[in-house]
Amino acid sequence: MARPVSYNLINKPLEADISIAEMPEGHQGEGFFATKLNWAIGLARKNSIWPLPFATSCCGIEFMATMGSHYDLARFGSERVGFSPRQCDLLMVMGTIAKKMGPVLKQVYLQMAEPRWVMAVGACASSGGIFDTYSVLQGIDQVIPVDVYVPGCPPRPEAIIDGVLKIQSLVEKESLRRRNSPQYKALLESYGIQ
Numbered sequence: 655m656a657r658p659v660s661y662n663l664i665n666k667p668l669e670a671d672i673s674i675a676e677m678p679e680g681h682q683g684e685g686f687f688a689t690k691l692n693w694a695i696g697l698a699r700k701n702s703i704w705p706l707p708f709a710t711s712c713c714g715i716e717f718m719a720t721m722g723s724h725y726d727l728a729r730f731g732s733e734r735v736g737f738s739p740r741q742c743d744l745l746m747v748m749g750t751i752a753k754k755m756g757p758v759l760k761q762v763y764l765q766m767a768e769p770r771w772v773m774a775v776g777a778c779a780s781s782g783g784i785f786d787t788y789s790v791l792q793g794i795d796q797v798i799p800v801d802v803y804v805p806g807c808p809p810r811p812e813a814i815i816d817g818v819l820k821i822q823s824l825v826e827k828e829s830l831r832r833r834n835s836p837q838y839k840a841l842l843e844s845y846g847i848q
């Protein structure tokens with residue numbers, strides 16, 4: 655006997671579920687819209703961040719949930735997870751990083767092209783967490799610069815999404831010249847990066 659088929663139909667127009675990216679400030683008239691190049695590029699970059707998950711322990715499981723259909727990171731344009739640093743612009747470090755892993759993490763960071771951003775997900779990546787021991791790095795910012803820290807042990811997927819939104823707002827507002835600025839070069843030099 656054939657099983658009854660049911661459809662998950664909601665009685666509202668489809669457009670109600672579609673949100674359109676907010677347009678940047680600018681001037682518009684009939685047939686034209688003018689804005690700053692910085693803002694147009696920021697809009698595109700913000701909505702197409704490609705993450706590289708560097709997951710070493712439990713926080714990585716929360717990231718898996720974040721990528722699943724329930725939380726659905728694709729809503730923010732970040733479903734394209736990459737495992738080649740050369741094709742990613744957001745390094746997400748999730749889990750305990752042993753001191754031995756520090757140079758490996760730094761190498762992965764160096765293989766990413768500019769502009770690149772870094773998110774420390776969870777207490778371990780941010781500060782070593784509960785592992786105040788001789789073998790564990792007390793925060794990845796000892797080896798690479800970090801843009802956003804997500805607290806929690808582990809952080810729930812909502813917290814990870816909040817971190818991604820914070821990264822998005824940094825990406826959106828970043829000046830195209832920032833990566834050539836003396837301040838940014840000094841920051842990299844403080845990590846021994848030329």
Ligand code: SF4
Nearest residue numbers: 712713777778807808
């Ligand atoms: S912060 Fe907690 S959950 Fe995340 S890797 Fe460390 S011990 Fe595991």
